[in-house]
Amino acid sequence: xxxxxxxxxxxxxxxxxxxxxxxxxxxxxxxxxxxxxxxxxxxxxxxxxxxxxxxxxxxxxxxxxxxxxxxxxxxxxxxxxxxxxxxxxxxxxxxxxxxxxxxxxxxxxxxxxxxxxxxxxxxxxxxxxxxxxxxxxxxxxxxxxxxxxxxxxxxxxxxxxxxxxxxxxxxxxxxxxxxxxxxxxxxxxxxxxxxxxxxxxxxxxxxxxxxxxxxxxxxxxxxxxxxxxxxxxxxxxxxxxxxxxxxxxxxxxxxxxxxxxxxxxxxxxxxxxxxxxxxxxxxxxxxxxxxxxxxxxxxxxxxxxxxxxxxxxxxxxxxxxxxxxxxxxxxxxxxxxxxxxxxxxxxxxxxxxxxxxxxxxxxxxxxxxxxxxxxxxxxxxxxxxxxxxxxxxxxxxxxxxxxxxxxxxxxxxxxxxxxxxxxxxxxxxxxxxxxxxxxxxxxxxxxxxxxxxxxxxxxxxxx
Numbered sequence: 001x002x003x004x005x006x007x008x009x010x011x012x013x014x015x016x017x018x019x020x021x022x023x024x025x026x027x028x029x030x031x032x033x034x035x036x037x038x039x040x041x042x043x044x045x046x047x048x049x050x051x052x053x054x055x056x057x058x059x060x061x062x063x064x065x066x067x068x069x070x071x072x073x074x075x076x077x078x079x080x081x082x083x084x085x086x087x088x089x090x091x092x093x094x095x096x097x098x099x100x101x102x103x104x105x106x107x108x109x110x111x112x113x114x115x116x117x118x119x120x121x122x123x124x125x126x127x128x129x130x131x132x133x134x135x136x137x138x139x140x141x142x143x144x145x146x147x148x149x150x151x152x153x154x155x156x157x158x159x160x161x162x163x164x165x166x167x168x169x170x171x172x173x174x175x176x177x178x179x180x181x182x183x184x185x186x187x188x189x190x191x192x193x194x195x196x197x198x199x200x201x202x203x204x205x206x207x208x209x210x211x212x213x214x215x216x217x218x219x220x221x222x223x224x225x226x227x228x229x230x231x232x233x234x235x236x237x238x239x240x241x242x243x244x245x246x247x248x249x250x251x252x253x254x255x256x257x258x259x260x261x262x263x264x265x266x267x268x269x270x271x272x273x274x275x276x277x278x279x280x281x282x283x284x285x286x287x288x289x290x291x292x293x294x295x296x297x298x299x300x301x302x303x304x305x306x307x308x309x310x311x312x313x314x315x316x317x318x319x320x321x322x323x324x325x326x327x328x329x330x331x332x333x334x335x336x337x338x339x340x341x342x343x344x345x346x347x348x349x350x351x352x353x354x355x356x357x358x359x360x361x362x363x364x365x366x367x368x369x370x371x372x373x374x375x376x377x378x379x380x381x382x383x384x385x386x387x388x389x390x391x392x393x394x395x396x397x398x399x400x401x402x403x404x405x406x407x408x409x410x411x412x413x414x415x416x417x418x419x420x421x422x423x424x425x426x427x428x429x430x431x432x433x434x435x436x437x438x439x440x441x442x443x444x445x446x447x448x449x450x451x452x453x454x455x456x457x458x459x460x461x462x463x
Contacts, residue, residue: 004069008055015044016072016074018044019076024036028040034121044078052082052188060190060223061223064192067109068108071112077113080112084109084126088106088132089179091106091136092209098136098138099136106137113126114149114151130161132175134162191206191210193227193230200243201240204245211254212249215254224254225256225260228256232267235270238274238275239275241281244281245289248282249289251304252304253300265308283319283352290356295363298327298363305320315353318343318346318353319357322343322357326339332383341393344393358396365390369407369409370406372410374417377410377425381432388440391403404443421454434448
């Protein structure tokens with residue numbers, strides 16, 4: 001957990017002062033009614049949320065420090081329901097439908113809440129969060145939490161939030177899924193980067209999800225770079241496969257700057273000499289990454305390619321030397337196609353190296369087709385000459401199937417625009433598709449007839 005920047009501390013102090021000086025709080029303290037507290041919530045929680053959003057965007061590793069600072073009597077229990085939800089949804093849930101590790105932050109927020117002078121109001125807004133959190137926690141963890149509370153009434157309340165239906169794993173996961181939907185538009189993920197191998201193993205899934213999320217949305221990741229650089233350089237973690245997987249992800253998606261990139265390359269070479277069968281592990285993990293991300297942005301692939309040192313003569317160097325030509329010339333260039341073909345035939349057909357090079361080519365073809373406008377279908381016709389050469393080189397059923405599904409998506413877009421069956425556009429598209437799909441064995445003549453057949457609407461039956 002990173003300490004909270006002074007600018008955020010100052011912002012919190014101003015919010016706290018505004019809450020304490022407000023007439024809404026004065027009215028609530030006088031009346032102690034639900035309506036008065038709701039006015040307090042409606043007035044100030046949006047301001048707290050905006051600050052939380054800002055920290056999430058710019059400094060996500062400071063979120064826990066921010067949330068701990070909100071657990072202050074001066075905030076009158078505001079925003080606690082949201083904080084509880086965040087803690088529940090940050091935890092990694094394993095195959096048994098339980099948290100992989102105890103959620104201490106969740107416990108701290110609950111214990112603060114039950115000790116708050118405003119617990120009567122807080123209690124009305126946190127039931128579902130506690131129910132889901134308890135469902136995902138162990139019985140021993142819940143018992144220890146409840147036993148830490150002296151007030152019998154509060155202990156009874158907490159015990160009542162452990163619902164019998166959530167003993168069933170399907171019910172637990174269903175409840176979690178429904179609860180998660182309430183937060184799908186919110187941004188609140190953070191992570192704690194490990195110092196030891198044990199911490200890495202325990203926190204791996206959360207860190208992987210966090211790193212993936214930070215590049216899938218519009219976030220400012222500048223504040224992460226010192227932590228990522230420190231993580232990469234931590235030799236205590238270098239023997240773990242989990243480290244290598246995160247290492248690949250960081251190299252692909254995060255611009256580490258000049259010094260960070262230099263360190264990344266140095267660590268890469270260290271892993272080659274210290275990690276048993278590093279080249280096999282690396283190539284297999286890269287394959288796994290491709291299998292879940294069919295379109296890795298070209299600039300990301302190029303970034304990782306540029307970080308890999310070529311001083312060691314191994315399968316990794318051979319792979320990236322081939323990609324140097326593909327990136328430098330462009331995958332449509334004859335030299336690139338020849339380089340891929342030469343590399344491909346130097347490996348066994350089903351090797352992980354060949355799987356990765358197919359994925360790289362497929363990603364670039366996918367990017368081209370998915371970004372192709374319907375009025376530029378002529379470019380698709382021309383591109384097919386290139387695709388055919390790769391199909392012949394790879395001679396791989398899955399690659400062919402992926403190209404087929406990619407093409408079908410584009411054909412669907414074309415047929416929504418070019419609906420005049422007598423028009424030249426429609427006829428050109430039909431002729432090209434029939435010829436290409438038959439030549440490549442994508443479809444039979446009968447299936448192609450069905451593809452271009454207009455489905456008639458059923459006539460309404462009148463009485």
